[in-house]
Amino acid sequence: MNTKILAIAIALIAGTAVVSSVHAAPSISTLQTVQVRPDAEQLAQQAWERSSRIPTLAAVQVRPSADQLAEINGQAIATSTAMPVTTLAAVEVRPSLEQKVALAAELQAERYTVALTNAATAFANNVIVNLPVVNVRPSQADLQALALETASVLVRP
Secondary structure, three states: OHHHHHHHHHHHHHHHHHHHHHHHHOOOOOOOOOOOOOOOOHHHHHHHHOOOOOOOOOOOOOOHHHHHHHHHHHHHHOOOOOOOOOOOOOOOOOOOOOHHHHHHHHHHHHHHHHHHHHHHHHHHHHOOOOOOOOOOOOOOHHHHHHHHHHHHHOOOO
16 A cells, blocks of 8 residues: 555545534524523533532623614614614523533544544654665775875876
8 A cells, every 4th residue: 555545545534533523513593582491401500500619600791882872773763663672681601412512522523633643643654764874975095095096097198
């Protein structure tokens, strides 16, 4: 088997492992109205966080910027039936089970890629043959012999 073909095959396998996590992302749908209730996993997470010593924020306030307020006021003046702006009192952001699984899969793919790269490097180091260094400079004795021979040829009539 040619080493170039083997190197290309290893590169393709490593590239496939990295790209597969990118193509696995599902499409995101947008909803007009959403009612959110905590599921059992979130309730268990909340109980665990309450008993944990890790500090957490009680609430996060999200306020519109001055540009957003100006835009909202401009739209309200332009149309009398402008959609109401809903503000949230608090927002809690935690990864879902699917996000945790996706992160674990991505980390596993990275570990697989690193292991594959290390294995390919080790294999390539075993396949590549390093030749000893060839010394092409003549020794001092060779130079003297060459000089004497040249002198004798030049001295001859």
